[in-house]
Amino acid sequence: MSDFRGIWVALATPFRCGQVDFEALQGLVNKLLADGVRGLVVCGTTGEAAAMSEDEQLAVLDAVLQWAPSSQVIMGLSGNNLQDILAFQEQIQRRELAGLLVPAPYYIRPSQQGLEAFFKRVADASSVPLVLYDIPYRTGARIERDTLRRIVRHPNIAAVKDCGGDIETTLALIADGQVEVLTGEDIQILGHLALGGAGAISASANVHANLYVQLMQQMEHGELAAARASFRQLLPWIQIAFAEPNPAVVKAALSVQGFMANELREPMQVCGAMTLERLRPVLQGLVV
Template identity: 70%
Template sequence: MSSFRGIWVALVTPFHAGEIDFVALRGLVARLLEDGVAGFVVCGTTGEAAALSHDEQLAVLDAVLQWLPAEQVIMGLAGNNQRELLAFQRQIQRRSLAGLLVPAPYYIRPSQAGLEAFFQTVADAASVPVVLYDIPYRTGVKIERETLRRIVRHPNIAAVKDCSSDIETTLMLIADGEVDVLAGEDLQIFNTLCLGGAGAISASSHIRADLYVQMQRQVANNDVIAARSTFNRLRPWMQAAFAEPNPACVKTALQMQGLIANEVREPMQVCAFATMERLRGILSGLAR
């Protein structure tokens, strides 16, 4: 079973004139690799997968796989039509990958038994490791602690992206040791690492990814005081990065660095002017 240790970037999908900007995507991936990230999640929430067709998602995945070894690429897989989701899973799995990032079905709010059956079905069909994405504020349903504990015992489930906002759940997953625990809330990265988590899947790590990697390595080397200092340097940016619906702030910050155009797909909107000015000030304090 794969290990997902380290900082994984939840990759944005750059656009230009409404279409995917593959040139900007390649430049962004290259920049982040230089900063030492473990890998990338493509077509997740931050990648605006909900606004991309399946063909567009596969095109992004195929492009990234041209530039990276498979063990550095996780693909998002989300939906509430299980038949369509499983068919798309089969298409994705024609490629070699590090894993699939899979949340609970959104909107329909299945029961705990329904959640368990859903993840069992996806994991049974998986030819690559599954990273369970626990994010109740997006899916509308909480995976109860004991349900989650049973689900992650499946041999094809290798990790959890933990956006539960429930410290008891985080502690349980780490203590049980069944899966790698990856912080999914960026402000919880330092805490999760110190508690024994494996790393993070992070949207804000597009900016100064080298410092996120540094923080993870400092904790791994038991230099918690230095890691806390690194975290506190990043904290104002982490907070600002989610001042508006993700990935609006991240894309604005990347545009300010000349890496991508500041475009999102409707109904997403670009940042308000006041947010942009706030981001400009924070980024100046994080300059290399």
């Protein structure tokens, strides 16, 4: 089994004047790696991949691979046209990388049989490990527990990013031991690790990633009281980070910290003035 254990950051994509800001991207990547994260997930939801062309996504991936070891880079791969997905997958896999993050096809809401067939096709075509992204509130497709447990038996599927909202499914996946289970719900990180989860793919960890790494290390060392304290320190930030559609608040925080311009691709909007006013004292409360 591939080792995806740890804190992975769902990397925000900096923009300036409508274009990818590669200088800001390099600064953010260098900071996150210095903070000790397990790796980076490029062009996922937080990276606004849905608003980027395939050429832009590949350019961002190539840039990140210049600054980060390939073993620390996962690339997002999503869509609802299977042939287009497979063609883009082929382009991505010309590069060395740790894996691909793949959600169910969105909008079309396939049957359980259709979901199994979809993931089998993508996994069969994969030369790198897959991280299955279970997030029904974005895709509109709920993968039932038994279906999911069958899908992850594929030898090319190594992990699940768990945003399914069903604790019994989470527990079943952990108990089965077929794949590593990473939470994608940041507010559940402490509980997920306590249940035996392997880590997280976190959007809010773009900010003060060192504290998330500290939390992970404390749990691995059995330092539960210290881990609780770390989580309580992070909690106000995690709560406000998702007060508006992701990554609006994450980008606002990174802008306040000087890492990038506060710019998103439409139809996404920058966070409102009231959220920004609440955000500043929360960031000040995060002790590095």
